[in-house]
Amino acid sequence: MSCSKENTIKSQDSASTLSFRSKNNIEKVSDTFNNGDTILNVNYETGTFDSGISGVTATHASAADAAYMVNPANNGSNYAIAHKIVYGDTAYNSDGNIRSESDAVAIQSARFFPGDERRYEFSVLLKDWTPWVSGSTYETTIYQLKVSGNSTSGSGVPLQFRTARNAMRLRYEGSNTLKDILSDLRPYINQWLNFRVDVLWADDNTGYMKTYMKLPGQSSYTLVDEKTNFRTFAGNVSVGNVGYIKWGVYVTQSPLTRIAYHDNLRIIKLPL
Incomplete structure (x- = not known):
């Protein structure tokens, strides 16, 4: 399902695969929560x-249709x-990369x-996404739980949602920890996908991170990956590192154009 009408507005910002072998092994989660x-x-x-919220930015790329x-x-x-x-167009470059x-x-x-x-929630639609055939991996990040860095301390990205070949992939901080949560995203191109991540942020091995997915036609979220007794905060608060969310499209390979729609981005305090 693709959108029939698009109103383009120039940016105002300045600046291993899930298996369904047993229904008993799949945790279903209700969509309900307390608005408070x-x-x-x-x-x-x-x-x-900005969705009417001061502090929400659109993009730092200069192209008129970057957002x-x-x-x-x-x-x-x-x-x-x-x-x-x-790819290759510097008008879509910001913060040192496409x-x-x-x-x-x-x-x-x-x-x-x-x-x-x-709890973090978002919906994403991969607009006319070019399927992978062979060659380069074609990885593109569509959502990040990120920790800022500064001049005295590096930091990391606790979690990225990425497309890689024809899969939807989770990439955890350190980049060598990967999980493909959707082995083939091609049937879902131009359809809305829904994701939820529950996290206990910790700078030692006491945290957890649980990722859920709801595909078109499904009525509830399904647990697709879980990490417990896990260091989830990839930074150092004492030197100014802070965690925040980012959503959009980040990096692609020649000769691709990537477009993603995002909606219903929520942060909810746990426990409910």
Whole structure:
């Protein structure tokens, strides 16, 4: 299902595979939650890049269509945001690489630190995504739980959602820890996919990270990967590292153009 109408608005920002062998091994999770526990809700129903929330950015890429609003979103909402990158075109370059991403780092309540327990949700549509055939891996990041760095300390990315070949992949901090949660995403191109991550942020081995997925036609989320007794916060608060969310499209290979729609980005305080 693709969107029939797109209204392009110039950016105003300045700056191993899941197996279903046994239903008993699949955890189903309800969609319900207490609205009072919601820290951030970016649903774009204002039709604006910031969803009416001061501190939500659109993109740092300079191309006029690096970020634009989509209407209708065809997911039960009126609006969603689209991000676009084109390999080799410097107008889609920001922060040293080909990327067009939104973030909420400026919103203090939306940041995460060790000791915080949070739920992160987002919906994504891979617009006319070019399938992988052979050669380069064709990896593109579509969502990140990221920790900022600074001049005195490096940091990491606790979790990335990436497409790799024709799979949907989780890449954990350190980049050598991978999990393909959807072995073949081609049947879902131009359809909305829904994801949820529950995290206890910890800078020692006491944290957890649980990732859930809801595919088109499914009524509830399914647990697709879980890490426990795990260091989830990849940084050092004492030198200014902070955690935040980013969504959009980041990196691609020649000769690809990548476009992803995002909607219903939420941060919810746990436990509910």
